[in-house]
Amino acid sequence: MxxxxxxxxxxxxxxxxxxxxxxxxxxxxxxxxxxxxxxxxxxxxxxxxxxxxxxxxxxxxxxxxxxxxxxxxxxxxxxxxxxxxxxxxxxxxxxxxxxxxxxxxxxxxxxxxxxxxxxxxxxxxxxxxxxxxxxxxxxxxxxxxxxxxxxxxxxxxxxxxxxxxxxxxxxxxxxxxxxxxxxxxxxxxxxxxxxxxxxxxxxxxxxxxxxxxxxxxxxxxxxxxxxxxxxxxxxxxxxxGHTVDERGRVPVLADPQRPQLQIRVHGARGATELTMKSGEIVGLAGLVGAGRTRLARRLAGREAGMKADYRVGQKQFSIDSAAAGIRHGVIYLTEDRKRDGLFANLSVLKNTSAAALPSLSRLGVVDRAAERSAVVPILQRLRLVAASLRVPASELSGGNQQKLLFGRALLAKPILLICDEPTRGVDVGAREEIYALIDTLSREGVTMVLVCSDLKELLMLCHRLLVVRGAAVVAELPAGASERDIVGAATEVA
Ligand SMILES: Nc1ncnc2c1ncn2[C@@H]1O[C@H](COP(=O)(O)OP(=O)(O)OP(=O)(O)O)[C@@H](O)[C@H]1O
Ligand SMILES: [Mg+2]
Known part of the structure; x- marks a missing residue:
């Protein structure tokens, strides 16, 4: 033929x-x-x-x-x-x-x-x-x-x-x-x-x-x-099935006077210090291989042998493992679902509640009703598509796995949420929901660090950008910077 x-x-x-x-x-x-x-x-x-x-x-x-x-x-x-x-x-x-x-x-x-x-x-x-x-x-x-x-x-x-x-x-x-x-x-x-x-x-x-x-x-x-x-x-x-209002805006920090969060991370070439206002969304920008993910993982205590020291108001603590991070409310949303995110064989429900179990348990026993009523609204808001809450995460489509991880991070009630590519593979409608949720969290005082390869998204969401090289911060840009400014700053310091 x-x-x-x-x-x-x-x-x-x-x-x-x-x-x-x-x-x-x-x-x-x-x-x-x-x-x-x-x-x-x-x-x-x-x-x-x-x-x-x-x-x-x-x-x-x-x-x-x-x-x-x-x-x-x-x-x-x-x-x-x-x-x-x-x-x-x-x-x-x-x-x-x-x-x-x-x-x-x-x-x-x-x-x-x-x-x-x-x-x-x-x-x-x-x-x-x-x-x-x-x-x-x-x-x-x-x-x-x-x-x-x-x-x-x-x-x-x-x-x-x-x-x-x-x-x-x-x-x-x-x-x-x-x-x-x-x-x-x-x-x-x-x-x-x-x-x-x-x-x-x-x-x-x-x-x-x-x-x-x-x-x-x-x-x-x-x-x-x-x-x-x-x-x-x-x-x-x-x-x-309907139009989606895709936003464009310069984010403004609601109340810039609120208490601060200080982090000191120890790296191969000395320490990096970050100071953030509560509710502030800080973006990490940089060229390929600049080490944005490495820095983000260090902040969350996820790079072996590199601890992060925190001072939040009067409290001080150190994080040197994923578990320690979760205990202190420092939650890392991974870019690599396969490596350190999803429990492929666990159900949608268990995957979502994983980091929030302490607050959903009494005397060490998970309160199933509380678990369900915490998980359902957030997955609904993210428009998660799954046959049921009981199916294993491996049966979800790629974007729905991402929504699940985002839901898990939200449920953990973080003080610092570190998101590496939070909208990776997420469809246009749910992406707007994730933006709105990030906005709400910021207003509620949750401080965030974002890594995102889509510069438009980074600029739209962040109050401040830090330019990264060698997994350390080398320059800073204010909100309202342009894509050009980012690329300029990233290459200048390279
Ligand atoms: N192995 C599987 N077992 C059970 N259900 C599955 C399996 N693979 C896919 N599904 C279901 O089939 C439907 C379509 O999934 P598919 O992965 O094709 O979506 P997609 O369009 O690629 O989505 P995304 O943009 O999120 O990647 C979803 O409801 C998903 O949960
Ligand atoms: Mg797919």
């Missing part, structure tokens, strides 16, 4: 037990295009990509490539058909090197069948050079940050000849310059005739790179068409 589209989905559906993740989806996409998939958290985007990737089979309908109905019994078969996928929850194995991860399962062998390490490194080098990926093939992945591990995942997807490349929220953890590099790669792949399926909750990006868009809602397709036929409001309306 000469004129058949590269990809055609017919009446595609998938159920998980009672949950209907995808139903009756039709979609046609041509080569040499970027086709965006959008929709609120839990709409079915990752499910669609997983079906294409052969992770699990559809419950109904079919996938056609070049007009031929396909059946994938494994991810390997999908790959052999030319479908490569960069998953939302990264699958890089931390104990392996960059090169080993790229060629996993397809390692070059010597004639005697042994692993040919030289060939593997050489091939990696060629690949990384071709796409200008700044990766060292010999590095162990455990030592890489989330954004760099994402690049490894992309390199792996580019390493076999693909016809379709699925990118499930590839930009959620990327800095502006890393995102630029990814978009350059996407443009190049488009020129080579690939079809790129692209998921992102950052709508600016969708408008920037997509040619076509399909919108999913509750597992169904509600719109397909050229990107140019929609404006932002129309797209949001398709996604969430």
């Amino acid at each position: 000469l004129d058949a589209p590269l990809l055609e989905l017919r009446d595609l559906g998938r159920r998980f037990g009672a949950v209907r993740a995808l139903a009756g989806v039709d979609l046609t996409a041509a080569r040499g295009q970027v086709h965006a998939l959008t929709g609120a958290n839990g709409a079915g985007k990752s499910t669609l990509m997983n079906l294409l990737a052969g992770v699990y089979p559809p419950s109904s309908g079919e996938i056609r490539i070049d007009g031929r109905a396909m059946q994938f019994n494994s991810p390997l078969q999908a790959r052999e058909a030319g479908i490569n996928t960069v998953y939302q929850e990264l699958t890089v194995l931390p104990e392996l090197s960059v090169a080993e991860n790229i060629w996993l399962g397809r390692e070059p062998r010597t004639r005697s069948g042994l692993l040919d390490r030289r060939a593997m490194l050489a091939r990696s080098a060629t690949l990384l050079e071709e796409f200008h990926l700044p990766l060292d093939p010999k590095r162990r992945c455990a030592d890489l940050n989330l954004a760099t591990r994402q690049l490894v995942e992309i390199a792996r997807a580019l390493s076999s000849s693909a016809r379709i490349l699925s990118l499930d929220e590839p930009t959620a953890v990327l800095s502006p310059s890393e995102r630029r590099r990814l978009f350059d790669i996407v443009a190049e792949l488009k020129r080579r005739g690939l079809l790129i399926l692209f998921v992102s909750h950052r709508l600016d990006e969708v408008f920037e790179i997509a040619d076509e868009v399909t919108v999913l809602r509750n597992g169904e397709r509600v719109f397909s068409g050229p990107m140019a036929s929609l404006d932002r409001d129309a797209l949001v309306r398709h996604m969430v």
